[in-house]
Amino acid sequence: MKLGRLNHVGVATPSIEKSIAFYRDVMGAEVIREPFDLPAQGVKVCFVDTPNSQIELIEPLGESSPIAGFLAKNPDGGQHHICYEVPDIHAAKAWFEGKGARVLGEPRIGAHGTLIFFVHPRDMGGVLTEIMETPRPGVSH
């Protein structure tokens, strides 16, 4: 597998509204997308555009949110995951499994509307890694 484009850095936050104010007023972000709920992933999401990538703000949605444990340990929030693009999600899953890395669940639709999966941080040098199929040109995500 060839390492693809960095799509986004996930940042967990207890309050997307407060984080939006931070990225706007302190970081000078000019393009901050409208937040939206993603119940299937247990998070509320807001994309902050940078010139070459995106920051993905994620706030827990519901008590069983996958980021609840992270926020319990880091109540002010923090860097949560890094997401790389790949051309073929199923080939990428087979690649990581072949390397003995723990893929967390089956590929599912992520915030950009393409298939994603996560690889366990303990098998990825301490970094929770999201793998995302590259959006196709002409399809809006």
Ligand SMILES: CC[C@@H](C(=O)O)C(=O)SCCNC(=O)CCNC(=O)[C@H](O)C(C)(C)COP(=O)(O)OP(=O)(O)OC[C@H]1O[C@@H](n2cnc3c(N)ncnc32)[C@H](O)[C@@H]1OP(=O)(O)O
């Ligand atoms: C917006 C949708 C989507 C997108 O399209 O972009 C998203 O990004 S959704 C983002 C949220 N979803 C997920 O994170 C799903 C995958 N995550 C998980 O399955 C779990 O969070 C986890 C990675 C298995 C961790 O589970 P948890 O119960 O929170 O913690 P543990 O105590 O079991 O952790 C085990 C181990 O891993 C360390 N850890 C946990 N989270 C992270 C992290 N974000 N970065 C680095 N390390 C992390 C934790 O400290 C434990 O370490 P040890 O104690 O040393 O074993």
Ligand SMILES: [Co+2]
């Ligand atoms: Co993400």
